[in-house]
Amino acid sequence: TQLLEQSPQFLSIQEGENLTVYCNSSSVFSSLQWYRQEPGEGPVLLVTVVTGGEVKKLKRLTFQFGDARKDSSLHITAAQPGDTGLYLCAGARNYGGSQGNLIFGKGTKLSVKP
Amino acid sequence: GAVVSQHPSWVICKSGTSVKIECRSLDFQATTMFWYRQFPKQSLMLMATSNEGSKATYEQGVEKDKFLINHASLTLSTLTVTSAHPEDSSFYICSARDRGQPNEKLFFGSGTQLSVL
Numbered sequence: 001t002q003l004l005e006q007s008p009q010f011l012s013i014q015e016g017e018n019l020t021v022y023c024n025s026s027s028v029f030s031s032l033q034w035y036r037q038e039p040g041e042g043p044v045l046l047v048t049v050v051t052g053g054e055v056k057k058l059k060r061l062t063f064q065f066g067d068a069r070k071d072s073s074l075h076i077t078a079a080q081p082g083d084t085g086l087y088l089c090a091g092a093r094n095y096g097g098s099q100g101n102l103i104f105g106k107g108t109k110l111s112v113k114p
Numbered sequence: 115g116a117v118v119s120q121h122p123s124w125v126i127c128k129s130g131t132s133v134k135i136e137c138r139s140l141d142f143q144a145t146t147m148f149w150y151r152q153f154p155k156q157s158l159m160l161m162a163t164s165n166e167g168s169k170a171t172y173e174q175g176v177e178k179d180k181f182l183i184n185h186a187s188l189t190l191s192t193l194t195v196t197s198a199h200p201e202d203s204s205f206y207i208c209s210a211r212d213r214g215q216p217n218e219k220l221f222f223g224s225g226t227q228l229s230v231l
Contacts, residue, residue: 006157033220042120042207042222043158088157102148102220107157 003027004091006105013079014113021074021087021108029091032072033102034063037086079112086110117141118210120223127198128231135193135226137208143188144210148220149181152205164191198230 035043049065090102150158170183
């Protein structure tokens with residue numbers, strides 16, 4: 001069974017602080033995605049990382065895929081209250097050309113206080 | 115970007131009744147759709163994979179007779195919670211795979227909050 005361990009589960013910080021969320025597994029994933037979810041809504045895709053060692057930036061968000069494609073991190077610089085939400089990592093379970101089903105981490109509930 | 119429409123957004127029903135949730139891909143064809151269940155402050159749990167024109171594949175522990183899935187067209191999948199009970203109350207989310215997108219992106223519906231009285 002491929003499990004994704006996501007940490008921390010809860011994070012409460014002040015506006016302007018930096019933070020990092022981690023997603024770890026003992027298994028290799030063909031790709032890994034990060035989502036952000038607001039209460040009462042479906043997840044919204046932020047980024048997909050595919051290549052080991054890949055780094056992608058989305059404004060103040062930096063996503064990294066581990067060299068071995070077993071782990072990933074999300075770093076937010078100078079967090080703002082608008083960053084508040086549930087962040088989910090999800091790994092693709094199958095290999096080859098098809099993305100396959102996704103395995104979700106337990107999520108990180110981020111609260112950024114003004 | 116691709117849009118997945120999920121209806122209803124919320125539903126309240128009496129115990130013993132059946133509830134149908136629809137998931138539509140509005141501007142792309144989705145041969146595969148996924149149904150998830152999410153409890154408060156928890157992550158998404160995959161319930162089943164819905165394949166157009168064939169039977170759905172259920173995850174271990176999910177009762178196929180309880181959660182009926184129909185994927186009759188390339189743009190519509192439905193989840194029917196049969197004989198609902200209070201323990202079925204949850205947030206249900208669908209997603210659809212857009213094969214026309216690079217890396218076959220997955221797009222999510224806005225979810226359905228089910229409350230069984």
